[in-house]
Amino acid sequence: MQPIKTTEETKHLSYDVVIIGGAMIGAAVAWFTASNPDFAGKILVVEKDPSLEFSSTSRTNSSIRQQFSNKTNILISQFSAQYISEFKQYMENDPNVPTISFRxxxxxxxxxxxxxxxxxxxxxxxxxxxxxxxxxxxxxxxxxxxxxxxxxxxxxxxxxxxxxxYFDAMTMLNCWIRKAKEKGVEFIKGEVKKLEIKSKQISAIVLSNGSRIQAGNIVNATGPRAPILTKNTHFNLPIxxxxxxxxxxxxxxxxxxxxxxxxxxxxxxxxxxxxxxxxxxxxxxxxxxxxxxxxxxxxxxxxxxxxxxxxxxxxxxxxxxxxxxxxxxxxNTFDQNAIIGPHPEITNFFFANGFSGHGLQQSPAVGRGISELIIHNKYINLDLKSLSPIRLIEKKPFLERAII
Ligand SMILES: Cc1cc2nc3c(=O)[nH]c(=O)nc-3n(C[C@H](O)[C@H](O)[C@H](O)COP(=O)(O)OP(=O)(O)OC[C@H]3O[C@@H](n4cnc5c(N)ncnc54)[C@H](O)[C@@H]3O)c2cc1C
Known part of the structure; x- marks a missing residue:
């Protein structure tokens, strides 16, 4: 795995999008947002361990299936399969992007x-x-x-x-990071310790070294640690x-x-x-x-x-x-499925969490979906609303019988 460049300094004091967590999901969101022609802002990815050694992403089995029992999960994986198969085209036919192995x-x-x-x-x-x-x-x-x-x-x-x-997810991840950097996305080493909230919006993130960075939109892509950052937002992620x-x-x-x-x-x-x-x-x-x-x-x-x-x-x-x-x-102890979308009250704070063992294969659709919410305030290509955190408040589980 190519380590993310380990600078701890940001170039700017303020970013349009701050993604917390730089593994599969964080990198997918970074790439899909940066490569969208309708987006012209600044993106920062903050990753506490750029080796990603202990992330779920590095420990995965890299498998992908279509045999789910819920339509949304099937459509997500169908897009992923197409995306993996046509990866080079999706990556702007860059000659340095290899074909992704898909057995x-x-x-x-x-x-x-x-x-x-x-x-x-x-x-x-x-x-x-x-x-x-x-x-x-x-x-x-x-x-x-x-x-x-x-x-x-x-x-x-x-x-x-x-x-x-199964597919070569690590090559996909490396390409997303490299190409996102080429489009100006900054990746830094740092641990986000606190989110500052003002008038029901997150205004800034604070790192463990004390740096404060202003943020327009924030994405929680912190894997199993997702509930830690959410605690002071009066919304518990059951992860x-x-x-x-x-x-x-x-x-x-x-x-x-x-x-x-x-x-x-x-x-x-x-x-x-x-x-x-x-x-x-x-x-x-x-x-x-x-x-x-x-x-x-x-x-x-x-x-x-x-x-x-x-x-x-x-x-x-x-x-x-x-x-x-x-x-x-x-x-996700509530219904073992991803929790995708804006925080119910703090609408500039997006969740991409709780994948319960199928996040790697869902990363292309989730990266694209979150980027659409950030840029267009709605899903454009594939509606992921049934994975919204609202279902936790309404106590309506997302039913999926095929959990491995
Ligand atoms: C054994 C195993 C097998 C699996 N098999 C499959 C499979 O076959 N198919 C499939 O689709 N999925 C599979 N998965 C699930 C898949 O690996 C995950 O869903 C996916 O990798 C999640 O990626 P992520 O980016 O959300 O989380 P992670 O990979 O965990 O990344 C989160 C990142 O956030 C960083 N971070 C955390 N807190 C902070 C903070 N405060 N500040 C800065 N950075 C922070 C962490 O350092 C980490 O790098 C498997 C998982 C495991 C464990």
Missing amino acids: KIGYLYLANNHIDCNILKKNQQLQLSLNTPTSIMNAEILSEKFPYLNVADILTGSFNQHNEG EARKRFTFLFKCATSLAGELPLVIDPSGVHVRSDGNQFLCGFAPDIDKEVAFDDFTVDYQLWETKIWPILTHRIPAFEKVKLVNAWAGHYAF
Whole structure:
């Protein structure tokens, strides 16, 4: 990862847009705003750790799917898939922008009871209506198509390969940062400690070194830390840092074809990653953790995850663990979906938070959406209003059944 230039000085005392957090979401907002021909202002991105080492972005599995149960999430990922595939064109055909690698291996959800089967079937109907060609397969078809899978206890699978798989998000992020800088966006190292509020608007941000910077619009792109800055705005973001483990392993036997991202009924998910395999899981007790807690529970691999994997794919009896890491989801405890849009009262303060494990793939649509709110005061290309924070006040959850 190319570190963000580590100056702590800003060129100006005042900016039209200040983005707090310079990882995937902050960089997306910076690029989409700076590259919009209707925007002529100054943009500052403040990032406390320019190495991004502990950000969710650096710990991700980089997967993208269309198999959601909510129309908005499907449309968001459809745009992302198109954006990834046509990245060079979207980046002004810059010869220095590479094609983004996008391995379309597909996602396969497995269900072992009638309730979950019906959910998959219902989701498929919605996906088909939006031109995502998901297939529902019974155990017989599954074992023909994926002969390495044990489907003895499986009733139904839901599979789609069109625009689902994994992509090179880090190259995308680096291009957004580099190109945003070329358009004059400033990236500084700094930690925002305080937001100054005057007449229901944020007037300035204050950094930990005491610097005060005036801001026209402010974007909260601080990942799992999002609630910290929001505290003194009389609005609580229901977001917690929740740990997720990733285990990377090699298998002695090769499978027939690339393994799609398989979501086992237990919640364990595994996919091929080049000639290795990448598996993800939540801790047994899924609770809020400290921001610096990245310890990996290797026992979980031995006692729980590996047995589940070998039950599902017997070839995984012979594997070698290559690497493992923990990362933090910005987990929205209200409805496990992104919170996008202006603060209910402080209308120059925008949230792009609470992605609960699918923010990487949502970054193009969210970057574009927030830039439209800043520039046009409304969504132009894709309406993201159903993700607005207003739903928290109205206590109306954004319903999405397909959460991984
Ligand atoms: C293990 C794991 C697997 C995942 N897999 C997928 C996947 O397959 N597909 C998918 O779409 N998503 C996935 N995600 C989710 C995805 O990685 C995140 O949703 C996305 O990276 C969020 O980006 P972000 O910019 O909002 O947050 P972050 O990447 O966490 O960045 C926030 C940044 O804000 C900075 N910051 C915080 N507070 C301040 C402050 N006060 N001042 C200045 N800077 C500050 C932090 O230093 C950090 O760099 C996964 C996440 C994890 C942990």
